[in-house]
Amino acid sequence: xxxxxxxxxxxxxxxxxxxxxxxxxxxxxxxxxxxxxxxxxxxxxxxxxxxxxxxxxxxxxxxxxxxxxxxxxxxxxxxxxxxxxxxxxxxxxxxxxxxxxxxxxxxxxxxxxxxxxxxxxxxxxxxxxxxxxxxxxxxxxxxxxxxxxxxxxxxxxxxxxxxxxxxxxxxxxxxxxxxxxxxxxxxxxxxxxxxxxxxxxxxxxxxxxxxxxxxxxxxxxxxxxxxxxxxxxxxxxxxxxxxxxxxxxxxxxxxxxxxxxxxxxxxxxxxxxxxxxxxxxxxxxxxxxxxxxxxxxxxxxxxxxxxxxxxxxxxxxxxxxxxxxxxxxxxxxxxxxxxxxxxxxxxxxxxxxxxxxxxxxx
Numbered sequence: 001x002x003x004x005x006x007x008x009x010x011x012x013x014x015x016x017x018x019x020x021x022x023x024x025x026x027x028x029x030x031x032x033x034x035x036x037x038x039x040x041x042x043x044x045x046x047x048x049x050x051x052x053x054x055x056x057x058x059x060x061x062x063x064x065x066x067x068x069x070x071x072x073x074x075x076x077x078x079x080x081x082x083x084x085x086x087x088x089x090x091x092x093x094x095x096x097x098x099x100x101x102x103x104x105x106x107x108x109x110x111x112x113x114x115x116x117x118x119x120x121x122x123x124x125x126x127x128x129x130x131x132x133x134x135x136x137x138x139x140x141x142x143x144x145x146x147x148x149x150x151x152x153x154x155x156x157x158x159x160x161x162x163x164x165x166x167x168x169x170x171x172x173x174x175x176x177x178x179x180x181x182x183x184x185x186x187x188x189x190x191x192x193x194x195x196x197x198x199x200x201x202x203x204x205x206x207x208x209x210x211x212x213x214x215x216x217x218x219x220x221x222x223x224x225x226x227x228x229x230x231x232x233x234x235x236x237x238x239x240x241x242x243x244x245x246x247x248x249x250x251x252x253x254x255x256x257x258x259x260x261x262x263x264x265x266x267x268x269x270x271x272x273x274x275x276x277x278x279x280x281x282x283x284x285x286x287x288x289x290x291x292x293x294x295x296x297x298x299x300x301x302x303x304x305x306x307x308x309x310x311x312x313x314x315x316x317x318x319x320x321x322x323x324x325x326x327x328x329x330x331x332x333x334x335x336x337x338x339x340x341x342x343x344x345x346x347x348x349x350x351x352x353x354x355x356x357x358x359x360x361x362x
Contacts, residue, residue: 025082054349071096114158122179196228203218210276237249314346
């Protein structure tokens with residue numbers, strides 16, 4: 001096994017090269033959590049793993065509460081299913097609160113303010129209300145809770161970590177918040193050891209082959225905890241050493257499935273790239289700056305057989321989507337035809353006619 005094999009195996013395990021799943025919830029549940037700070041691109045991250053799906057289908061799953069968008073793991077925005085949010089919050093929220101103490105102190109956000117803010121938010125969102133950040137900001141200001149200088153972001157973030165609020169339905173293309181208890185059924189409490197085991201099992205099954213350092217990065221766990229979690233699930237997985245790195249993947253994985261040619265338009269911040277500390281299996285170090293900015297912006301990328309060969313950007317018009325590509329090397333006629341076919345799938349997802357513009361190479 002080499003790095004190319006790892007990339008191809010990840011295409012399969014991440015459901016990009018094909019899937020048996022039929023619904024948005026099944027895809028997100030298999031992935032455990034999917035980075036989702038760019039909401040529109042995050043919908044395509046699900047869509048590219050669910051052939052025949054549409055943006056409307058993914059948004060319906062968000063609006064109905066089958067999948068939720070909240071802060072977890074590293075932390076950043078993630079999609080997570082209604083079945084998984086409670087145990088994942090219980091596992092990750094205490095560490096995140098601890099890591100933010102100094103930041104909150106500098107912003108003069110005390111436990112007293114968070115308690116007051118949570119009470120105001122709970123009253124405002126009670127009885128199934130779904131309100132935007134701006135609507136909640138106005139309510140908090142009326143309650144004499146300052147929201148300037150990004151305080152509103154942290155007040156809502158804390159309410160998420162406290163298990164009070166989560167994403168609501170999208171209204172007029174704007175994200176909303178609602179009460180978690182009104183979105184999520186009461187589920188059995190999972191102890192920390194079970195949660196660690198579940199997180200590791202789900203990560204290495206859906207994201208493998210992956211190394212311990214990749215799991216540490218993705219999960220936000222302490223190295224000691226990540227090692228403990230991996231130790232508990234090792235018997236279900238196979239390891240392969242490449243250089244100094246040990247990669248773990250399911251013992252039921254079949255490498256014979258890896259020969260199918262694959263051309264994909266990945267969204268920004270897709271799990272295929274962002275969920276690994278070492279991304280060299282999909283994109284060599286010398287080309288990573290063309291796909292990932294110095295300040296951590298992950299551009300939408302074009303994949304051929306698991307290798308990043310360029311980037312793309314979109315412009316949405318009334319009835320069409322303009323997709324502009326930029327490649328690391330010159331493209332031939334045959335490849336352009338395949339690229340057009342891959343872009344058409346994105347157009348179908350948006351229910352818009354795709355128009356391809358082949359830009360100059362880097």
